[in-house]
Amino acid sequence: VFAKAESLKSEYVVICRGKLRERAAKTDKIATGDVELYVSELRILSEAQTTPFELRDEINVNDDLRLRYRYLDLRRPSMHEPIVLRSKIMQIIRNYFCENHFTEIETPTLIKSTPEGARDYLVPSRVQPGHFYALPQSPQLYKQILMLSGFDRYFQLAHCYRDEDLRADRQPEFTQVDEEMSFVSEDDIMTLNEGLIKRLWKEMLNVDVETPFYRMPWDEAMGRFGSDKPDTRFGLEIQDVTEVFRGTEFKPFAAVLEAGGTIRAINAKGLADKLSRKNIDKLGEVAKTYGAKGLAYSRLTADGTSSSFEKFLTDAEKAALYAALNAETGDVLLLVSDTDWVKACTALGQVRLDIARKHGLIDPDKFNFLWVVDFPLFEYSEQEGRWMAMHHPFTLPKAEDLDKVESDPGACHAVAYDIVLNGVEMGGGSMRINDPALQDRMFHALGFTEEKARESFGFLMDAYKFGAPPHGGMAYGLDRMVMLMLKKDSIRDVILFPTMKPLDMPKKADKAEAAPAEVKKEEVIDFSKVEIEPLFADQVDFDTFSKSDFRAVKIKACEAVKKSKKLLQFVLDDGTGEDRIILSGIHEYYEPEELVGKTAIAIVNLPPRKMMGIDSCGMLISAVHHENGEEKLHLLMVDDHIPAGAKLY
Numbered sequence: 001v002f003a004k005a006e007s008l009k010s011e012y013v014v015i016c017r018g019k020l021r022e023r024a025a026k027t028d029k030i031a032t033g034d035v036e037l038y039v040s041e042l043r044i045l046s047e048a049q050t051t052p053f054e055l056r057d058e059i060n061v062n063d064d065l066r067l068r069y070r071y072l073d074l075r076r077p078s079m080h081e082p083i084v085l086r087s088k089i090m091q092i093i094r095n096y097f098c099e100n101h102f103t104e105i106e107t108p109t110l111i112k113s114t115p116e117g118a119r120d121y122l123v124p125s126r127v128q129p130g131h132f133y134a135l136p137q138s139p140q141l142y143k144q145i146l147m148l149s150g151f152d153r154y155f156q157l158a159h160c161y162r163d164e165d166l167r168a169d170r171q172p173e174f175t176q177v178d179e180e181m182s183f184v185s186e187d188d189i190m191t192l193n194e195g196l197i198k199r200l201w202k203e204m205l206n207v208d209v210e211t212p213f214y215r216m217p218w219d220e221a222m223g224r225f226g227s228d229k230p231d232t233r234f235g236l237e238i239q240d241v242t243e244v245f246r247g248t249e250f251k252p253f254a255a256v257l258e259a260g261g262t263i264r265a266i267n268a269k270g271l272a273d274k275l276s277r278k279n280i281d282k283l284g285e286v287a288k289t290y291g292a293k294g295l296a297y298s299r300l301t302a303d304g305t306s307s308s309f310e311k312f313l314t315d316a317e318k319a320a321l322y323a324a325l326n327a328e329t330g331d332v333l334l335l336v337s338d339t340d341w342v343k344a345c346t347a348l349g350q351v352r353l354d355i356a357r358k359h360g361l362i363d364p365d366k367f368n369f370l371w372v373v374d375f376p377l378f379e380y381s382e383q384e385g386r387w388m389a390m391h392h393p394f395t396l397p398k399a400e401d402l403d404k405v406e407s408d409p410g411a412c413h414a415v416a417y418d419i420v421l422n423g424v425e426m427g428g429g430s431m432r433i434n435d436p437a438l439q440d441r442m443f444h445a446l447g448f449t450e451e452k453a454r455e456s457f458g459f460l461m462d463a464y465k466f467g468a469p470p471h472g473g474m475a476y477g478l479d480r481m482v483m484l485m486l487k488k489d490s491i492r493d494v495i496l497f498p499t500m501k502p503l504d505m506p507k508k509a510d511k512a513e514a515a516p517a518e519v520k521k522e523e524v525i526d527f528s529k530v531e532i533e534p535l536f537a538d539q540v541d542f543d544t545f546s547k548s549d550f551r552a553v554k555i556k557a558c559e560a561v562k563k564s565k566k567l568l569q570f571v572l573d574d575g576t577g578e579d580r581i582i583l584s585g586i587h588e589y590y591e592p593e594e595l596v597g598k599t600a601i602a603i604v605n606l607p608p609r610k611m612m613g614i615d616s617c618g619m620l621i622s623a624v625h626h627e628n629g630e631e632k633l634h635l636l637m638v639d640d641h642i643p644a645g646a647k648l649y
Contacts, residue, residue, distance in 0.1 A: 001039055001040070001041070001042050004042045004044060005039070005042060007044075008044070009047075009048065009050070010048070010050075010051065010055070011048035011051060011055065011075075012044060012046065012047055012048050013044075013045040013046035013048070014042060014043065014044050014045060015042075015043045015045055016037060016039050016041065016042050016043075017039070017040055017041035017042075018037045018038045018039040018040045018041065019037070019038045019040070020035055020036075020037055020038075021035065021036060021037075021038055022034065022035055022036075023035060023036050051069075051072055052065060052069055052072070053065060053066070053069075053072075055072060055073075055075045055076055056076060057076055057077055057078045059076075067492075067498070070497055070498075074496075079493070082482065082486055082488065082493055082494045083494070083496055085204065085482070085485075085486065086478075086482050086494055088204065089200060089204060089478075089481070089482055089485070090157060090478070092199060092200055092203055092204070093157070093177055093196065093200070093478075094157075096195070096196050096199055097153075097155045097179065097196075100153070100192065101153055102153040102154060102155045102179070103151055103153060103154055103155075104154075104155055104156055105146060105151065105154050105155075105156055106156055106158075107136070107139040107142035107143065107146075107156065107158065108136075108142065109135060109136055109159065110123060110133040110134075110135070111133060111134055111135075111136050111142075112133075112134065113132070113133075113134035113641055114134075114141065114456050114457065118137060118162035118163060118164050119162070119163035119164070120134040120135065120137065120161075120163065120641065121134065121135040121161045121162075121163055121172070122134055122135075122639070122641060122642070123135065130637060130638050130639060131639060132639045132641060132642075134641075135161035136158070136159075136160055136161065137160055137161065137162050138158070138160050138176060138178070138475060139156065139158050139160075139176075139178050140392060140394070141457070141459075141460050143178060143179075143180040143473060144180065144394065144432055144460065144471065145459075145460060145463055146180065147180055147181075147182045147432075147468070147469055147471040148463050148464070148466070148467070148468050148469070152181065152182035152183065152469070153180075153181050153182075154178075154179065154180045154181075154473075155177070155178060155179040155180075156178050157175055157176070157177060157178075157478065158175070158176045158177075158178045158475075159173065159174075159175060159176075160173075160174055160175070160176045161173050161174075162174075170491070171479065171491060171492070171495065171498055171499050172499050173499065174477060174478075174479050174491075174495075175477075175478040175479055176475045176476065176477060176478065177427070177475060177476040177477075177478050177481070178473070178475045179429075179473050179474060179475065180471060180472070180473030181471060181472060181473060182469040182470065182471045183469055183470060183471075184470075184471070184472060185431075185472075186373075186415055186417055186430075186431055186472060189417070189429065189472055189473065189474060190212075190213075190215075190371055190417060190419075191212065193419065193427075193474065194211040194212055194213055195211070197209055197211075197369065197419075198211055200481075200485070201367065201485070204485060205485060207367060209367065209369065213369045213370050213371050213419070214370045214371070215370070215371045215373050215417075216230070216370050216371065216372050216373070217372075217373055217374040218372055218373070218374050218375045218376065218413075219374070221372050222341075222342055222345050222346070222349075223238065223240070223341075223345060224237045224238055225237065225238065225349055225352070226238055226345040226346050226347070226348050226349015226350065226352060227346070227349045227353075227423070228372055228375070228418065228425075229372065229418065229420045229423055229424060229425040230349075230370070230372075230420065230423065231353065231356070231362070231368070231422055231423025232368045232370065233362050233363050233366045233368050233422060233423075234356050234361040234362055234363075235269070235361075236266050236267075236268060236269075236352045236355060236356060236361070237266065237352075238264050238265070238266050238345055238348050238349065238352070239264065239265055239266070239267075239324065239325060240262065240263075240264055241263050241264065241265045241321060241324050241325070241335070242257065242262045242263045242264075244263070244317060244320045244321050244324055245257060245263055245317065248313065248314075248317060249312070249314075250309060250312040250313060251312075252294075252296075252309075252337065253309075253337050256337040256338060256339060257337075259339045260339060261337060261338055261339035261340070261341070261344075262337070262338065262339075262341040262344055263335060263336070263337045263344070264335070264336055264337075264341070264344045264345055264348050265321075265324075265325055265333060265334060265335040265336075265348075266333075266334050266348055266351070266352055267325040267326065267327055267331050267332075267333055267334075268331065268332040268333075268334065268355055269330075269331055270330045270331065271330075271331070271332050271355070271359060272299050272300055272301050272329075272330045272331060272332050273301075273330070274359055275299065275332045275355070277299070277306070280295070280297050280299070280332070280334075283295055283334065283351050283354060283355070286347075286350050286351050286354050287336055287347040287348070287350070287351050288347075289350070290343075290346050290347040290349075290350045291338070291340075291343045291346065291347055292336045292338065292343070292344065292347035292348075293337075293338070294336075295334055295335070295336060295347075295351065296308050296309045296334070296335040296336070296337075297309075297332060297333065297334050297335070298310055298321075298327075298332070298333040299332050299333075300327060300328065300329050300330065300331050300332070300333070301329065301330070302329055302330075309335075321333070334348065334351060336348050336351075353423070364487065366422070367421060367422065368421065368422055369419065369420070369421050370419075370420050371417050371418065371419055371420070372417065372418045372420055373416070373417045374398070374413045374414075374416075375390055375391065375413065375414045375416045375418075376390050376410070376412065376413060376414065377389070377390060377395065377397050377398075377401065377405070377409070377412035377413055377414040378390060378409040378410065378412060378445070378446075380410065386446070386447040387409045387410075387445060387446060387447070388446065389442075389446060390414065390416075391414060391416050391428070391430055392430075393439075393442055393443060393446055393448075393457070394430075394432045394433050394439070394442075394460075395414045395415070395416055395430040395431075395432070395433070396414065396415045396430060396431040396432055396433050396472075397412050397413070397414060397415070397438075397442075398412070398413045398414065398415055401413055402438070405438075405441050405442065405445050406441055406444060406445050409445050414430060415430055415431040415472075416428070416429070416430035416431075417429060417430065417474070419474075419476075421484050422484065424480065424484060426476055426477065426480060426481055426484065427474055427475055427476035427477065427481075428474055428475070429472065429473050429474020429475060430472060430473075430474075431470070431471070431472035432471050432472055432473075434464070434468035434469065434470050434471060435464075435468075436461065436464040436465060436468075439461065439464065440453075443457075477491075479491040479494055479495055482494040549603060549604050549605040549647070550601055550602070550603060550604075550621070550647065551574055551575065551601070551602055551603075551604045551644075551645055551646065551647060552575075552599055552600075552601060552638055552642045552643065552644060552645065552646040553572040553573060553574045553575075553580065553599070553600055553601070553602045553604075553620075553644060553645075554572065554573040554597070554598075554599055554644045555570055555571075555572060555595050555596055555597065555598050555599070555600060556571045556572060556573050556579065556596070557570070557571035557596060558570050558571070558592040558593070558595045558596055559592050560592060561583065561614070567583050567584070567585055568583070568584050568585075568590070568592055568595075569581065569582075569583055569614065570582045570583070570584060570595075570620065572600075572602065573644040573645075574602065574604055574644055574645055575643065575644040575645015575646070576645065580602070580604065580617050580618060581614065581615065581616065581617055582602060582616050582617060582618050582619065582620055583614060583616040584619075584620045584622070584635075590634075590635070595635070597640075598635075598637055598640070599637065599638050599639065599640045599642055599644075600620055600621070600635050600636065600637055600638070601620070601621040601636050601638060602618050602619060602620050602621065603618050603619045603621065604617075604618045605618075606618050606619055620635060621635075621636045622634060622635055622636060
């Protein structure tokens with residue numbers, strides 16, 4: 001036994017038989033300090049190599065190394081516990097909804113792509129080449145259809161997927177607590193979910209959460225905190241000082257007010273000794289990041305006032321500003337002016353958060369819940385040049401705004417609600433449109449043609465024709481909820497195997513374990529069965545062809561080449577930002593205009609070839625089919641959801 005025991009190392013798997021007895025010398029440094037096992041039999045079940053890092057809490061290890069050896073990292077108590085607690089949280093959620101007469105229903109995960117907030121993950125169909133499924137960003141359409149199907153109370157713990165950049169509270173694959181109800185009001189939904197939160201916090205944390213939660217209109221949240229997910233654990237609230245400067249001769253403020261703008265301010269109470277000029281300059285950069293043109297300041301100290309603007313004000317304006325902000329010695333006043341009040345408040349809201357985090361103003365032990373309600377129904381996208389749905393196209397407008405949906409979209413508000421905890425949006429939802437005529441008006445206001453609306457949402461529009469009950473619902477990010485409950489900094493700490501870095505990982509061994517990964521050889525195109533366009537047959541052999549760089553390309557323009565009855569000249573978007581010109585000999589099978597807007601496949605790494613006085617930079621891929629006993633050539637098209645420049649294997 002002693003010989004075996006001497007060979008034991010950390011993480012060996014062993015089985016021992018012996019007598020449990022009281023220690024002669026007790027210790028409080030280990031959990032079993034009062035007892036010991038007097039071993040009479042020892043078996044080694046599995047030996048272990050030295051681990052890449054110590055498997056104990058309070059270690060300082062590179063995150064990439066921990067993620068690579070996630071299965072080892074999960075042995076540490078601080079990593080193991082959140083996964084166990086997550087399981088208990090899911091059980092409580094299921095029990096709560098079942099007690100309230102909900103039915104747990106699983107919706108499909110291979111679905112039709114529809115316009116949502118992020119890019120879809122696409123899954124190619126083997127049996128229908130060129131067609132793709134999308135993985136769901138949420139079960140939104142299906143849960144609404146369930147209400148039409150008579151399931152008046154639905155929930156599920158749904159896996160969702162969004163092709164977005166990674167960050168501390170975002171993963172491309174995540175779990176959503178999804179719910180929908182018929183014949184309810186928004187008050188019913190919020191009350192039900194307050195009950196869920198109250199039970200979770202009591203059973204998991206032994207914390208009594210006070211309900212009902214405060215319901216804060218969106219305008220108030222933006223005006224006081226500069227965020228639609230306000231952190232109310234500390235002060236530094238934003239105040240409107242526009243009227244203080246009405247008629248001012250200070251040109252920057254005067255110009256903004258003349259354009260119908262606003263001036264907002266916060267008073268960093270008692271922080272003059274901590275906010276030096278250098279610190280304030282850094283806060284100015286924060287404000288500029290969020291759209292402000294600058295950050296005006298006044299720093300009030302016992303030695304006097306230093307300010308970026310007060311020398312341009314009258315004594316009356318200074319007095320009015322100090323009174324409005326309750327300013328006194330030791331304070332720092334920070335101001336932003338802008339023609340857009342939302343932009344001014346957003347910039348100050350981020351300044352507010354930056355100050356609070358850096359100067360210890362946030363109580364980490366508080367759980368401050370609230371609802372943000374009465375969101376704008378639409379928001380204008382400068383990039384798209386049109387109104388967009390702030391939540392989604394099925395959100396019900398408030399009754400008093402129904403007449404303004406098309407005539408004044410910016411003035412419309414939604415019957416929508418987000419649940420916010422400590423400055424983080426934990427979940428959100430809305431009442432849904434159940435009137436087909438109103439839904440058509442919404443699509444029209446969003447710039448959808450009837451054809452586009454039917455292409456994206458036709459199955460739901462058709463279902464509405466057969467009677468749709470009033471319904472609404474909401475969804476939580478389960479990962480984010482668990483993160484907040486356990487006071488973790490990242491949702492990666494509460495997900496079993498979070499998404500790791502993609503293909504830019506430095507070592508080959510890392511790439512072998514990471515996702516996404518390169519396609520295995522057996523899944524790559526069999527080039528011996530691919531036809532080469534006859535026009536290029538003398539230039540490209542199969543060996544060259546199999547090593548070529550295949551890319552998806554968007555056809556921007558197409559026209560027949562002069563003096564030729566067969567050649568078409570294509571202007572292509574290959575994702576590089578510069579147009580690619582390619583000639584292809586398929587004119588006898590297509591009218592040029594019918595190809596514009598299509599997505600095709602091209603080889604983009606061939607040397608330029610001059611044809612008909614034109615440099616043809618690459619080759620479009622064609623396929624041969626048989627018609628009436630004759631071979632005919634046509635372009636190999638792919639789904640239009642594939643972006644230009646996407647590499648194909």
